[in-house]
Every structure is written in C-alpha cells, then in structure tokens.
Amino acid sequence: MPLSNTIIYKRYFFIGLIVLSMGIVGCSSQQTEQANPEQPMSAPAKNDQVSVAKPIKRDLDAIKKRGVIKLITRYNSSSYFLYKGTEHGFEYDFFREFAKEEGLSVEVVIIRNGENPIDMLNSGEGDVIAANYVATPKRQKYIDFTRPYNLVNQVIVLPDYSEPVPKTVGDMGPITISVRRRSSYYQTLKRLQEEGYPIKINVVSEDYDTEALMLGVMKGRFQATVADNNLLEAAKTYMNGITAGPVISKNDTVAWGIRKNAPDLQLAMNRYLRKHFKLTGPDQPPKRSAFLNVLRHKYFQDEQQIYAEHMQMPSKYSGLLSPYDKLIKPIADSMDVDWKMVVAIAAQESKFDPDAESWTGAVGLMQVLPQFSPYSRDSLLNVSLNVKEGIRILKEQLHHYSYMDSTDRWKFTLATYNAGPGHITDARRLVMDKYENPDDWNNVAKALILLMQRKYYKDARYGFCRGIETVSYVNEIVNRYHMYETIAALASENEKAVSPTVIGLSKAMN
Numbered sequence: 001m002p003l004s005n006t007i008i009y010k011r012y013f014f015i016g017l018i019v020l021s022m023g024i025v026g027c028s029s030q031q032t033e034q035a036n037p038e039q040p041m042s043a044p045a046k047n048d049q050v051s052v053a054k055p056i057k058r059d060l061d062a063i064k065k066r067g068v069i070k071l072i073t074r075y076n077s078s079s080y081f082l083y084k085g086t087e088h089g090f091e092y093d094f095f096r097e098f099a100k101e102e103g104l105s106v107e108v109v110i111i112r113n114g115e116n117p118i119d120m121l122n123s124g125e126g127d128v129i130a131a132n133y134v135a136t137p138k139r140q141k142y143i144d145f146t147r148p149y150n151l152v153n154q155v156i157v158l159p160d161y162s163e164p165v166p167k168t169v170g171d172m173g174p175i176t177i178s179v180r181r182r183s184s185y186y187q188t189l190k191r192l193q194e195e196g197y198p199i200k201i202n203v204v205s206e207d208y209d210t211e212a213l214m215l216g217v218m219k220g221r222f223q224a225t226v227a228d229n230n231l232l233e234a235a236k237t238y239m240n241g242i243t244a245g246p247v248i249s250k251n252d253t254v255a256w257g258i259r260k261n262a263p264d265l266q267l268a269m270n271r272y273l274r275k276h277f278k279l280t281g282p283d284q285p286p287k288r289s290a291f292l293n294v295l296r297h298k299y300f301q302d303e304q305q306i307y308a309e310h311m312q313m314p315s316k317y318s319g320l321l322s323p324y325d326k327l328i329k330p331i332a333d334s335m336d337v338d339w340k341m342v343v344a345i346a347a348q349e350s351k352f353d354p355d356a357e358s359w360t361g362a363v364g365l366m367q368v369l370p371q372f373s374p375y376s377r378d379s380l381l382n383v384s385l386n387v388k389e390g391i392r393i394l395k396e397q398l399h400h401y402s403y404m405d406s407t408d409r410w411k412f413t414l415a416t417y418n419a420g421p422g423h424i425t426d427a428r429r430l431v432m433d434k435y436e437n438p439d440d441w442n443n444v445a446k447a448l449i450l451l452m453q454r455k456y457y458k459d460a461r462y463g464f465c466r467g468i469e470t471v472s473y474v475n476e477i478v479n480r481y482h483m484y485e486t487i488a489a490l491a492s493e494n495e496k497a498v499s500p501t502v503i504g505l506s507k508a509m510n
Contacts, residue, residue, distance in 0.1 A: 012171040019240050036246025040195030041312070050142050055259035056124040060102075060268055065126060068475060069104045071095050072126035072257075074111050076209050076486060078234055078299055079131050082487070085322030085352045086341070088301040095256075097291070098272045102236040105472060107479040110486045113207045118142050120258060130230035133229060136463050144260050146269045151286060152228035152314060154188055155243035157217050169246050178202040178213055178222040183228035188249045203264060211235060218242050218484045228252070241328075243383070246507040288300060320491055323352050324365065328387055335391050337398075340488060342366075342391060343411065343479040345417070354383045391415065403438055411474050413440040415448070421468040423463035430460070445471045 007466040060241045064070050066419070073079045073091050080089035092108065099106045109126040111117050117129045121143060134152070135145040156177065158165065166172045169192060179185045181203050189201050202222070204213065211480050218241040227235070232244055256273075258266055276289040288296070319325020319485050322343050332339035349367035350356040357428045362369045363377055364386035380386050397413040404412065427447035428438035436443045448467030450456045 005063065013368060017510050033393050049451065050118050050122075052093065052119040052122040052365075053142055055122040055143075055261050057261055058124060058127065058259070058407070059262045060264040063104065067104060067472075068479065069099050069102070069128065070109050070126040072109045072111060072117050072120050072129045073131045074209060074489065076211050078211070078231060080108060080110070082321060084318075085324075085347055090295055091132065091416075093295055093299075094276075094292070095128070095130050096451045098269065101267060101272060105479070107329045108483045110490070112486060112490065117257070121178040121257060127258070127262075127265070132231065132254055133257050134252045135229075135255045135257075136184050139257065143257045144262075144266060145253075145255040145257055146266060147273045147277070147343075148255045148279070149253045149273050149292070150230065152230055152278075154185055154226055154249035154252060155226045155229050155232055155247050157227050157232055157242055158245040159217055159220070160241050160243040165243055166245055167247060169199075174198040174199040174200070175224055176202050176222075177224045178204050178216065179226055180204060180206050180208055182206055182211075182317060185253065191319045192248060206293075214242055227493055228254075230296075230300050237301075263474060266318060281326055321486065322347065323384070324387075327384060331387050332391060334416065335388075335395060336393045337391050337395060340395075340484040341477075341481050342387070343453075344477045344484055345390070345414070346387075347396075347480060350478050354386070355381065359432070364390075368393065392443065397421075407443045408439065411478065412444070415441075415444070415470050419448070419465060419467075423448070423451065423465040423467075423470070426457075426460040426462050426465065427467070430456060439476075445474070468482075 011412045031368070060285070073089070075081060078089065079089070079091040082088070087108070092106070096106050109120065111120065111131065116135070117126075117131065118139065118176075120126050121129055129143070132150075132152075133139075135148070139145075156169075156172075166435050175198070177189060177199060179189060179201065186201065186203075189199055193199050210225070210231050213222060214227055214231070214235045216222040219224050219237050223246065226248065228340075229247075231244070236242065256269055276292040278287045279342075280287055316325045317327040319329070321340065322328075324346065325339075325343065328342050328346065329339040332342045346352060346365050349362075354365050356365075356367065357363045359368055360369065361371075361377070363380050363442075365383055366386050366389065368380050368386055368389045370380060372393060375382060375385060375389065380389060385470070393416060394413060397416045398409060400416075401409045402411045411422065415460065424444070427444045430447040430450060431438040431440075431443045434443075439442065445467075448465060448470050451460060451465040451467045
C-alpha cells in the first residue's frame, strides 16, 4: 500500500476507533440548539457538570515517591496514539520529556466516552490533563493551569467548496455549527449567539472529538464545526475537502491542567515549559525551543514523517494494539492468559522485533532464554513458538503465585520473568527479615531496590540485583496493560455503532 494511502487509512482508523458512526449518531444523538438557552440538550446534563470539585491531595513529592505520573489525554492522532504497537503523539512526547527530567515514568490515562477530564484529575485518576486543553474561565473554577505552551485561534471549519470563503462571522449568514457541549468552542459560539449572530449550535455526543467532526464536515454530514487552527492544519495534510473559515477567538492559551492543591507540581511544570515556550509581547510570535518546534513539525505540519519513520511491511498479524495481535490473541486465549498482557510484555521485551536478541542471549518477541526452554535458539526465532514458550513460562510463574490476589500475582510473575526467581526469592527473604509481608508487591519492590546496595546484596544468595530496572519493568507493563484495556474497551463499545465505511477502513489497516 502506498505511504500516502496508509496515512489516510490510519487516520480514519483512529477516528473510527474512538467515535460513533457519523450516520448513526447523526440520527440519534444530535440536536440543534437554537438561541434560546433553555432549550433541552441532546447530550446528558451530567456530561457538562463537574462532580468532583474538591481535589485529592497529591503533589509532586507524593508522585515522586510512587515514581509514576499519570497523564490524562485523548486517544487521537495529535495527543496520543499507538502505531505498530509503539506510543506516539504530540502531547505524549512533550509531556514525557518533562517526566524524564523529573525522574518519573508516564502512565497514560485515556479519557473514555462520557468522562469529564476535570473529574478524572480531581479524583486522582490522573495527575495532569494534556490534551490540547484551553484554559477557559469555566475550567479555572475547578482546576489550575500551567504556563501556556501554545497559542491557538478558534476557526470555523467549512467544506472547501464554500466559495467565496467568508472572512467574518457576519459574512456567513445563518449557519449550523456542530460542536461538543463540553468543548471550549461551545462557549465561544454561545457568546456569538448572544451578540446576535444567526448561529445554530448542533450539540453532538461527547464521543466525538474535533478530528471526527472535521471528517464529518468533509463527508457532508455537518455544515460546519470549530477547531483550533493547529488541529485544522494537521487535518488538512490528510483530509481533502475542508477549509478555514472565520476566526472566532484569537490567542487562546493551551496549557496543562493540574489540581488546585499541587503548587510544587505546578512550579516544576512551569519551569519546564518556560524553557520551551515564551511570550514575547503583543502581536509578536512566541519563541519556541528547537525541541518544541521539532514536535510541532512532526505532528502538525509533516504528517508523513511520523509514519515514514516507523513504516514496516504490512503484517498478516497486525491488529488494534500491535503488529502481532492476530498471532498472540489466539495463542494466549488457548492457554488461558490475557492476550493484552502478553502484548504489553512483548512491547516491553522486544518492541515487537521478532529477531531481537539481548546481551544475555534472550531471543525473539518474548525474549525467551534458551536455557529455560527445551527448544534451541534458532527454533525460538520462530515467532509463533516464541510466543508459546513465553506464555508457558509466564503460566508457570502464575501457577507458582496462584495463592495471591490477581494484581500481586501478575506483578510477581512479571518481576520473576524479568529478574529470575532467585532475585525475587532474595527480595522476599529481605522483606521477611523486616517482619513484613513477603506476598505484598510493594514490600518486595522496595527490597529489590535495596538489593542494589552492598550492605544488602552481600548476604543475598543470588547477589547484586538491578532492582530498579525490575520495578520499572513491572510498573511500565502494568501501566501499558491498563492503557491497552481502555483502548480495547473503546473499540468494543464503538464497533457496534461504526459505519460500514469505517469498519472497512479499519479492516484495511489490519
């Protein structure tokens, strides 16, 4: 398949994964809101309400003790997405650099259908909102924002056959504009209505994102929508048939949303953002760092770059999460192991390279050590056999820890898969020496890190252990697994409602 077509199919696949069918939703969950503000809305009222106004207490020190910072974002082609099983997205890459500087790993928390990111933040489900999120007065009632890292203009998106393209809202005449009620665009349109412009607001399901609405304009499902100019420019690199209409709001500040009681986290983030984005004065363009400019070019200006970098030959095993879903899922199902966890392990072990070989001699997708398998090294390079052997070894450890609850059982299994049973036994003995519970993963994780210090490992049977690597390994796989579960759930929820066109496009990608 040509690269350009692959890009278009992949982009449509993202949209098909997350949003409901244009046709089905268009008939059942849209309702035009007239200028009367008392008119009932099609979206449930709870979608526009904040139910968790009082934030939990968790600032930077608590986050650092845990070693993980939770990023609340959207699964779309600008914020965060998977491609060939690897994680990408402007918001993800930019935020991950901050986390790296603070010595933290990132856990992605995807905003699911009907969820309010402010509630997710204040309840502690995540620590930061990064999703091209504009700092509006309404949002600032419930959360704080960092310094901005972008300025955007809200633009009305029209079909490109609209000739001539109107330059102002007054030039357009009566028009129906489709937006989500919880978006910042809705408030701007309400203001324009109050100023007397003949605008009708078509409130769509919160399941739509801006990308999907622009696709709807391109397909003729909607008369118009609103987008930030950076999102529109990115969309125009792969969508033919949309154009920029009048600007309805200028220089909106895009920033990270944080809880109101996290001043240390806000200070650290502002320090990071100050290095990459500076306002220079009225009517002057902001100054951006080289790193930020590279990311902007990669995700908003040159859409082919991200795919060209990771382009591989099409695989008959490709699927929703990785290039090997269709191989791993039936094998894992037949061996009664969660296939999404196996995919998460393969991502961590080999980055889905079936020919990978580590310095220790572990080979293949699951990085199986030949000494722990009845098969030779060359045989283990067979991708199907490698997966089966990896799952077999996992099952042995799952059986060994079968008396534990499911969460600790998997964490101990993953740690053993990474470090070997000897180091895990040493760590558990160390926990028992402290008269603590050796079946509690948190206790054992601390002990594994202690085994990096001579005063502890000199008396351990298996000696020095790179415990921090094992603890990070477990955390990253568990976090990735939870993210995979969310993506799979979104796909399952929406597959029943997506149109035949979108289903066909997603199958084309698989």
